[in-house]
Amino acid sequence: MMASEKENSQLFKSLFIQYRISKIELFNTLDQIQLVGPGSLSISLVTACFVGFVFTLQVAKEFLYFDAVSLIGAVLTIAFVRELSPVLTSVIIIGRVGSCFTAELATMKVTEQIDALYLLHTNPVIYLVLPRILASIVMLPMLNIFSFATSLASSAFICFVLYGIDPVLFFLSSFSSLSLLDIVNSLLKTIIFGLVISIISCFWGLTAKGGAKGVGQSTTSSVVTCLLTVFILDFVLSYLMFSNLESSIKTL
Template sequence: MLNDTIYYLYRLICKRIKWLFSNRSYINILEQIKIVGPDSVSIVIITACFIGMVFTIQIVKEFLYINTLSLIGSILTIAFIRELSPVLTSVIIVGRIASYFTSELATMSVTEQLNALYLLDTNPFIYLVIPRVIACILMLPCLNIFAFVTSLFSSSFICFTIYNIYPDVFFISSLSSLMIQDILKSLFKTFIFGLLISLISCFWGLKATGGAKGVGQSTTLSVVTCLLGVFIFDFLLSYIMFNKLESSIQNL
């Protein structure tokens, strides 16, 4: 009995690996990567630019009031890399990609296209869900880096044009506080967010029933659930990854 089970698992794993390296799977994954990554770059950059400028306007004047010019770049960098960039990028992906994934899969579900895949001996989870998960977990960290860099440059622009803080002063302060650990933790955050968003959106899409009304309900539930999941996991990950570091700084 045990040998049969091991042999079955071995055959199943080999079949999945073979699918991942087939031409059809490559095309499917690349299509989803294009949708999640390159097609979302412009909206991510525009959003990060304006959020960076608004956040800078709100923060810098308070630091100038207490005469702590050298801390402005450091504080903004920490805020962007730890929280604003990963969370805002994930929210954009939820609004643009999660709704798209859910509505697409929900339409396939209510029109019984999933049954056609079963007739073709194709597992809908492997064919439809896995490429979307791979695309999200690969592209969301990349979009996070784009958002972070854009936020820094937009903040430097506002600091120079409004508050006469030269870019060299800003970036010296910024680089002095930018640690590789923060970058890796920020990328890990977006990796988890990408996994969460893709799985939730695909789940609600495959679960849809009831025609056009069911598609709309599934899409709404998907977006709401993804947003709540991102915010909840953001708190948990921030507490786990940064609380120990902050406690050590306070002890010093």
């Protein structure tokens, strides 16, 4: 009878610990979503706005020289949705969030907090890495959409203010070249980028060693590796996604 009560007590304790861990993991995931998404939204929008300003400033006047006003919105839209918005949003996430992931996990590693999780029978990958991966995969495509919309709006503004191009003409040209496939491929790019960025950042954090100096070295290596990987992946994905597509502006 006593043995049965002891087994029930241990079972209840185990279930209670699992419930507490799952509850903490949920809160941890929500915290990471807040960091990656709303926490990075303002800097993403500001960057997208000024990139739109600069890129439009350089492109629009060249098309005006050839009297191709109807192509300006289309060309800018294709550039933003296929390349600039996914890549620039990922670069911002690398600098702001990826470095944070690495620094946090590296600090936990060198201060032996990771080892303490093993003593508590908690898998560090599930408890620390998985929430960061999920947050990056979920929020990066959303940030990409906001960045794309902001870039288009800023481009239309510059075209109207500096070159007197009617925003209606700009957006007609823009939407006529925008396809659902471009949007899907752009979102797919950011999902892959988010997965790669979070995995690389967490890997460098969990393999850090050497005290405070090791934390700094791991963070630097993480950022550099993420940037190079994103640029290489962008070329590969762009080739696979867009190389066989017909021109989006040939009917304009």
